[in-house]
Amino acid sequence: MASETEKTQALLQSCSTQSLLSSLGLGIFCLVADRLLQFSIIQQNNWLRALSDNAVHGVIGMWSWAIVIGIKKKTDLREIFLAGFLASVIDVDHFLLARSLSLKAALTLPRRPFLHCSTVIPAVVLTLKCTMHLFKLKDSWCFLPWMVFISWTSHHIRDGLRHGLWICPFGKTPPLPLWLYVVSTASLPHICSLVMYLTGTRQVMSSKHGIHIDV
Template sequence: MTESKRMWELWSLDYLKTKLDVKSTINLFLIPVIALTGDTAIGYIYHYESLILNCFVDSATHFMIASFSWNYVGNLSINKRSHMFAVFMCGLLASLIDIDHFIAVGTMDLQVATRLLHRPLLHCTTVLSAVAVLLALLSIKIHSIPYLKLSLIITTAVWTHHWRDGYRRGIWICPIGSTPPYGYVLYLVGLIALPLGLHFILRFTSELVQKAKNQDLQQVYLI
């Protein structure tokens, strides 16, 4: 067995041990529960035609899904205060994505903003994902863990929001087009898979960045 393979296996086992604790598991499975609760509440409110309450519950659901997702993804942080601030900022960013409705129509009128015939710019998954990728590449080049975390906070906020919208409208991959809407079960499973994958990326890339920083390298190549 080569040294690199042995190190990879040890790292993988350590990763599994840290992620199979009770608190993390509960946090992870609360995400689809929050989504299901919020979606059910919106369906109930819809019959009463309360647009303001509907929008509030929808925004709050986006906020909580993103917050709980980053609480799982970013729990490697030693500083609990900064971690909770990041959790809040991730949820806030996910909620603020819908501000592009108002920007697109040029008014704060909910009736007008919620009746757009097209999806506005911040609902294009490729735009904000590109920003996150650029930040991640920059973090690798300058050996910055904070920049790496910022890129993944953006990714978590954007993808939880767009994935939730996508089961009704599909994911908008501009300028190519939109994917077809997907089933509700796939949507709930995706809400679990997303933080799992992002945590793995954060941990693996953080170790690469830290190793490069310790060795005072100029660049780190992932492939």
């Protein structure tokens, strides 16, 4: 179990000047990227619109996880790229619901696909934690549930700007205001770090990052 000193170091890292500036940069990126995606040259081309939109999801996922762990070693980049992949891969459910590889079919669905239901996130996170406990993967893969949480939540928040959040079985919220989208996305890594600290889980998140974080 991590000592109180180690836990305090982890908490201070999540609130450091560097991480706060990174969050500010993330918020600015969200504003700029979504403005750029509104250009007609992008909106009029389905492939360009889909790829650029998915790429922004991926960058936000990578940026968010980088704030959580910091980048101290080259091996940290693997986790960051994995977070970006997880933030982007959700959109595969568009093709699953369309039952087609056609981009046009995936973009003109009669309803939102299942991975875009926000209730799925805690269900998947809890399932992952139980699975890792069952197969004794708590130490080597203890970061994965938190990575899924932050990557998928950032995706849902960004989609919520246009479509609102779909929270089964309660229905959908109105589209999120721009300010709430930016503030939520920028603060998400710090909320995640704080919850990691407060939960006090006995597993060491990662000695790779130079500190011990309770997950």
